[in-house]
Amino acid sequence: MALTKLFIASALITAVLAVLQQSVSLDGDALQTCAVLEFQLPGRVSFRGSDGYQSQTDSYWATNQGELLSACHVTPRDSTDLQKVMFLIYHTGSSFAIKSGGHSVVANTSNVDDDVVIDLELLNHVTIQADQMIVDVGTGARWKDVYQKLEGMNYGIAGARAGSVGVGGYLLGGGLSPFSGIVGWACDGIALLEVVLANGTILEVDHNNDPDHLMALKGGGSNFGIISRARLELVKTSNKLDVAFIQYQMLDVMHVVRAITEYNHLAAQDPEAAVSVSVGGRLDESPTISAVLSHRQGVLDSKVLQPFFDVSHYLVRHERLSQLELSQIYDDMNPKGFRQHRTTATIHNDEKSLVGIVQSYVFDLDPKLGNLGEANMRGGLLIQPLTYPHLHHGSLAASNMLGLQKEPSPLLLLSAEMRYSNSCSDSFVHQSLTDFMNGAHEYAAENNASHRFRYLNYASADQFPFEHVQQNQELWSEVQAAKQKYDPHNVFGKQMRHPFKVQHLV
Numbered sequence: 001m002a003l004t005k006l007f008i009a010s011a012l013i014t015a016v017l018a019v020l021q022q023s024v025s026l027d028g029d030a031l032q033t034c035a036v037l038e039f040q041l042p043g044r045v046s047f048r049g050s051d052g053y054q055s056q057t058d059s060y061w062a063t064n065q066g067e068l069l070s071a072c073h074v075t076p077r078d079s080t081d082l083q084k085v086m087f088l089i090y091h092t093g094s095s096f097a098i099k100s101g102g103h104s105v106v107a108n109t110s111n112v113d114d115d116v117v118i119d120l121e122l123l124n125h126v127t128i129q130a131d132q133m134i135v136d137v138g139t140g141a142r143w144k145d146v147y148q149k150l151e152g153m154n155y156g157i158a159g160a161r162a163g164s165v166g167v168g169g170y171l172l173g174g175g176l177s178p179f180s181g182i183v184g185w186a187c188d189g190i191a192l193l194e195v196v197l198a199n200g201t202i203l204e205v206d207h208n209n210d211p212d213h214l215m216a217l218k219g220g221g222s223n224f225g226i227i228s229r230a231r232l233e234l235v236k237t238s239n240k241l242d243v244a245f246i247q248y249q250m251l252d253v254m255h256v257v258r259a260i261t262e263y264n265h266l267a268a269q270d271p272e273a274a275v276s277v278s279v280g281g282r283l284d285e286s287p288t289i290s291a292v293l294s295h296r297q298g299v300l301d302s303k304v305l306q307p308f309f310d311v312s313h314y315l316v317r318h319e320r321l322s323q324l325e326l327s328q329i330y331d332d333m334n335p336k337g338f339r340q341h342r343t344t345a346t347i348h349n350d351e352k353s354l355v356g357i358v359q360s361y362v363f364d365l366d367p368k369l370g371n372l373g374e375a376n377m378r379g380g381l382l383i384q385p386l387t388y389p390h391l392h393h394g395s396l397a398a399s400n401m402l403g404l405q406k407e408p409s410p411l412l413l414l415s416a417e418m419r420y421s422n423s424c425s426d427s428f429v430h431q432s433l434t435d436f437m438n439g440a441h442e443y444a445a446e447n448n449a450s451h452r453f454r455y456l457n458y459a460s461a462d463q464f465p466f467e468h469v470q471q472n473q474e475l476w477s478e479v480q481a482a483k484q485k486y487d488p489h490n491v492f493g494k495q496m497r498h499p500f501k502v503q504h505l506v
């Protein structure tokens with residue numbers, strides 16, 4: 001029945017295309033594609049100058065994405081609309097971008113000049129099936145929509161710390177969360193994905209049906225199709241996390257670094273703990289060190305978190321928070337409306353390397369960018385332990401395309417981030433961050449502590465997150481097989497200007 005419907009829909013669209021082809025030339029011109037989309041999905045396409053277009057461009061988190069001027073934004077209401085959009089884009093050869101929550105800071109990922117943007121914002125349903133411990137979520141939803149539904153229930157979910165982050169981009173990049181030690185990457189909790197392929201076919205992929213290819217979709221970004229819906233596993237919890245926000249003085253930086261590596265070393269003893277540490281702040285002030293420690297039960301009772309309390313500290317805030325409440329705090333700390341740039345590195349859990357990298361951030365990068373004299377410029381080096389239970393969860397329950405399941409020891413994920421206002425600073429900021437991260441890698445390599453992993457969700461446009469996957473023959477051949485099956489004509493490569501594409505190395 002479904003196949004018959006699909007066949008009829010495809011035949012109808014082909015007929016429409018044939019008629020339209022007599023009056024317009026469908027040669028990939030985005031504006032013409034937008035016009036045909038408006039014909040197919042009346043009221044769902046917004047063009048430059050309209051209020052709808054403005055509110056969609058305003059919804060990007062970083063202005064360096066929001067300022068790009070696409071030919072139009074199309075907002076499908078459901079996967080059938082999405083099917084029509086993809087079918088047309090495939091046949092016209094138009095370039096396009098996919099937007100879920102619009103939180104990527106990399107230009108051309110979810111917005112593009114003069115191309116079609118497929119905005120998934122209306123695919124935002126959230127349906128909880130508590131008896132089965134799962135939630136069905138449209139990938140255009142924001143994490144706060146999911147947390148809102150879970151409020152007051154005895155369940156949590158591996159989702160973004162900031163509630164305004166989109167489900168789609170976060171999940172397809174991997175997904176770090178306060179529950180990473182218990183459930184691994186957020187993408188490890190994917191039970192099922194609904195995928196719209198380039199030719200408009202809609203597939204449901206799960207562990208029973210196509211497990212190998214499901215693996216490639218987990219952490220594979222926008223390389224295979226548009227994910228319209230995800231079924232995600234819930235985490236049994238009171239929905240409240242015990243959270244401590246802590247500050248340290250810069251003179252204690254060595255002790256904090258030791259606490260991070262000690263925690264990472266011990267973390268397997270208590271997977272319920274999670275840690276992120278940030279060094280930085282306003283560039284016209286001295287940098288500070290802040291840490292957010294969370295635990296399902298109690299941060300103060302967790303032995304693995306003790307090293308952070310042993311260093312002289314100021315406890316800014318300590319309370320039990322629901323995921324919704326916590327995500328609002330993160331949203332407040334990370335307002336939208338600024339230019340943003342970030343770049344990432346991964347190193348082994350090596351104290352000496354981390355000390356050197358933090359010192360390089362504090363004594364070289366921070367003052368160098370501070371000299372730009374931009375008011376309100378802020379930056380930070382975010383340090384997140386990738387603990388042993390986090391990395392190994394995937395090897396037990398499911399596999400993913402991040403390729404870290406066999407790591408023999410924990411890692412440290414680093415992200416250097418800058419937020420500023422003046423576009424004239426772009427090239428200097430980008431180059432400075434690149435130089436800093438290259439230096440960080442060289443230093444870690446001198447200590448035999450560098451690692452190839454580049455986290456897709458934190459990568460800059462000049463980084464290639466799938467490089468280390470390519471080194472893994474078994475994983476890479478599965479990725480190639482998934483590409484061949486889902487996107488054999490490489491529409492998601494050729495027709496997207498997106499930088500993170502697997503076929504770059506094919």
Ligand SMILES: Cc1cc2nc3c(=O)[nH]c(=O)nc-3n(C[C@H](O)[C@H](O)[C@H](O)COP(=O)(O)OP(=O)(O)OC[C@H]3O[C@@H](n4cnc5c(N)ncnc54)[C@H](O)[C@@H]3O)c2cc1C
Binds near residue numbers: 097102105167174458
């Ligand atoms: C304030 C803030 C907090 C963050 N917190 C966390 C965190 O706690 N943990 C973490 O791991 N990361 C975090 N991130 C990083 C975040 O996961 C990435 O920026 C992610 O890409 C954002 O997803 P999005 O849907 O909002 O972005 P978008 O810009 O809409 O999409 C990002 C990418 O995914 C693609 N994409 C989106 N949806 C789909 C889809 N349905 N099908 C196919 N491709 C799709 C887009 O084309 C684009 O390339 C945070 C980022 C910010 C700005």
